[in-house]
Amino acid sequence: MEQSSEGLLTAYRKMRMIRDFEDRMHIEFANGGVPGFVHLYAGQEASAVGVCANLAEGDVLLNTHRAHGPAIARGADIFAVAKEIYCRDGGLCRGRGGSAHLHDVASGLWGANSGVGSGVALGCGAALAARNAGAGSIAVALAGDGAANQGVVSEAMNMASIWKLPLVIMFENNGYAEATGADYATAGKDIYKRAAAFDMPGTVVDGHDYFAVYDAVNEAVRRARAGEGPSLIEAKQRRYYGHFEGDAQTYRPKGEVEEYRKNKDCLKRFRRKVIAENLLREVQLDAIDQEIRKLIDEVYAQAKAAPFPDDGELMDYIYASNS
Amino acid sequence: MSKKTYRQAVNEAILQEMRRDSSVILIGEDVAGGAGGGGEDDAWGGPMAVTKGLLGEFGANRVIDTPISEAGYMGMAIGAAASGQRPVADLMFNDFVGVCFDQVVNQAAKYRYMYGGQDKIPLTIRTMIGAGLSISAQHSQCLYPVFSYFAGLKVVVPSGPYDAKGLLASAIRDDDPVIFCEHKLLYEMVEEVPDEPYLIPFGEANFVREGGDVTIVALSRMVHIALEAAKILAKEGIECDIIDPRTTTPLDVETILESVEETGRLVIVDEAGPRCGMASDIASVVAEEGFSSLEAPIIKVTPPHVPIPAAPNLESLYIPNAGRVVAAARKVMAKAQG
Numbered sequence A: 001m002e003q004s005s006e007g008l009l010t011a012y013r014k015m016r017m018i019r020d021f022e023d024r025m026h027i028e029f030a031n032g033g034v035p036g037f038v039h040l041y042a043g044q045e046a047s048a049v050g051v052c053a054n055l056a057e058g059d060v061l062l063n064t065h066r067a068h069g070p071a072i073a074r075g076a077d078i079f080a081v082a083k084e085i086y087c088r089d090g091g092l093c094r095g096r097g098g099s100a101h102l103h104d105v106a107s108g109l110w111g112a113n114s115g116v117g118s119g120v121a122l123g124c125g126a127a128l129a130a131r132n133a134g135a136g137s138i139a140v141a142l143a144g145d146g147a148a149n150q151g152v153v154s155e156a157m158n159m160a161s162i163w164k165l166p167l168v169i170m171f172e173n174n175g176y177a178e179a180t181g182a183d184y185a186t187a188g189k190d191i192y193k194r195a196a197a198f199d200m201p202g203t204v205v206d207g208h209d210y211f212a213v214y215d216a217v218n219e220a221v222r223r224a225r226a227g228e229g230p231s232l233i234e235a236k237q238r239r240y241y242g243h244f245e246g247d248a249q250t251y252r253p254k255g256e257v258e259e260y261r262k263n264k265d266c267l268k269r270f271r272r273k274v275i276a277e278n279l280l281r282e283v284q285l286d287a288i289d290q291e292i293r294k295l296i297d298e299v300y301a302q303a304k305a306a307p308f309p310d311d312g313e314l315m316d317y318i319y320a321s322n323s
Numbered sequence B: 001m002s003k004k005t006y007r008q009a010v011n012e013a014i015l016q017e018m019r020r021d022s023s024v025i026l027i028g029e030d031v032a033g034g035a036g037g038g039g040e041d042d043a044w045g046g047p048m049a050v051t052k053g054l055l056g057e058f059g060a061n062r063v064i065d066t067p068i069s070e071a072g073y074m075g076m077a078i079g080a081a082a083s084g085q086r087p088v089a090d091l092m093f094n095d096f097v098g099v100c101f102d103q104v105v106n107q108a109a110k111y112r113y114m115y116g117g118q119d120k121i122p123l124t125i126r127t128m129i130g131a132g133l134s135i136s137a138q139h140s141q142c143l144y145p146v147f148s149y150f151a152g153l154k155v156v157v158p159s160g161p162y163d164a165k166g167l168l169a170s171a172i173r174d175d176d177p178v179i180f181c182e183h184k185l186l187y188e189m190v191e192e193v194p195d196e197p198y199l200i201p202f203g204e205a206n207f208v209r210e211g212g213d214v215t216i217v218a219l220s221r222m223v224h225i226a227l228e229a230a231k232i233l234a235k236e237g238i239e240c241d242i243i244d245p246r247t248t249t250p251l252d253v254e255t256i257l258e259s260v261e262e263t264g265r266l267v268i269v270d271e272a273g274p275r276c277g278m279a280s281d282i283a284s285v286v287a288e289e290g291f292s293s294l295e296a297p298i299i300k301v302t303p304p305h306v307p308i309p310a311a312p313n314l315e316s317l318y319i320p321n322a323g324r325v326v327a328a329a330r331k332v333m334a335k336a337q338g
Helices: A005-030 A045-052 A068-074 A078-085 A118-133 A151-162 A191-197 A210-225 A256-264 A266-276 A282-305 B006-020 B054-058 B070-082 B094-099 B101-108 B144-148 B161-173 B222-235 B253-263 B278-289 B312-318 B322-337
Strands: A060-062 A139-144 A167-173 A202-206 A231-236 B002-005 B024-028 B063-065 B086-093 B124-129 B154-156 B178-183 B190-193 B206-209 B214-218 B240-244 B247-249 B266-269 B299-301
Touching (some): A005 A078, A005 A282, A045 A068, A045 A139, A045 A210, A045 A266, A068 A078, A078 A282, A118 A151, A118 A167, A118 B070, A118 B101, A151 A167, A151 B070, A167 A210, A202 A210, A210 A231, A210 A266, B002 B006, B002 B161, B006 B024, B006 B054, B070 B086, B070 B094, B070 B101, B094 B101, B094 B124, B124 B161, B144 B178, B144 B247, B144 B278, B154 B161, B206 B222, B214 B222, B214 B322, B222 B266, B240 B253, B266 B322, B278 B299, B299 B322
Parallel strands (some): A060 A139, A139 A167, A167 A231, A202 A231, B024 B086, B124 B178, B214 B266
Antiparallel strands (some): B154 B247, B206 B240
């Protein structure tokens, strides 16, 4: 599938933003000052960015607890993303949600969710509403390999299929549900094969290959918009950091991350391909790298300087109507 | 105005709200009650026939029979609510919240707060409560105290047809998740109910009976048990105030405290359990905020702390009855006089 050079620049910029944002978060967390649990997305950038490159205004992306990458990919304001992770006023959720609950209705980003797998069921609702509205919008639910084994996910896949909902279910299989290996916990090992049981197309792609993710999602999104029903994609990938920050990762084989960083890294592969095929010039990519370095410095400086929510706001936002 | 059963009142509220607002949709197991069965598509209208007839007027896009997937369709209903639909999700028996607890208490209840007020979740969950049909421990509980624990949910426990219709219309029009608890033994109860739509606000208790000697707070079907007891007590010269809170979130504490201030005695009748239930919750509020008015210890009349048995003799021992309420009222009167 051919993509415009503008689209490719945007994709590269977002992947670079996520990588630099997460690498910096890793350092900031270690230094203290980042509240709560933080799950980093570094390594998996091609997955969320490849998905979001296919989405339009009005579409809904349902995020997971590994939330920073998909939030940035979907176009949420990176300053508000950082402030939310720091639980500050001016964060996406005004400091109520934190890292694992990044949510920005305005940019079509829903529910980074600590209820693993719930996004697929909520996505059925977004898809049902989209179908009722008739404007051709769709929903894409991200889920991890761990979520694949949640009952609610099987229920949602079944419902999406019997009602032909405009939903794409994207399993980001990063090899580990917390510390438990996906191959150990997943019967049949391949999540995409479960699609057949629910009578929907299932495809598997290399989640570190932006172009492969883009193409697979493009077809699934086309189907959904055309009213042909849901699709399942499994994007195999690895995260570069632990389940959460502070995880010693003793469950991972020695050298795994180094191997992925060296030979499978999505940014390196993207660069090589677009330069080799004359789609973009190296100088353009270098300029983005520089621009993002500066941006990330500003983002973190602003987030750390932002005030916490006002004490007087503890009880705000529980109910929408005071009946 | 005409005589209607509780079942008809609920059905009419849904019907009128669906006519009024095209974003109101029904989602649940057998809400149509025959989809794909080869017979009539609306054969059932729910196992108690409460939603019977709605499919014919509104069609399968608005009256959606789901697979047996409570977690899945509850999540879907929440997602649809966040998208601007106004779903009425049917959780047939409230006991089944066990399989969709995460959706109800971690998704619906927290959606607005945790995301900083970006969303409204105008979701109504209709569900049946209550013992009395010999259907044992997994179909007979009163779990509204559990729902009331969670900030972000509103909880409604209508005790009769008039309240059921007005409160359900309010629930469907409300912009927050509301759990609407229908007592399955009340479906045949008949009352004068207006034909036109009307709203009963949440958080306003119904002062069912004025007496002045003892305050009885009773919920859902227990309101009728309290009324039965009050008749017996009146013959002994004990006149009861009976207060039906109608909603447990928000809870009309003020009305309860005002009555206790006058009577100095409180009996709470609740079909939910004795531990962490509405009776203990209301007792704690009155102990904290109305202690100086009390002339006798508060008495809770609840089932014992036990799963609900099927055997009719054991089940009737489980459910609070008028005799127990009478005994409790006599006891607080004796304490007050002694």
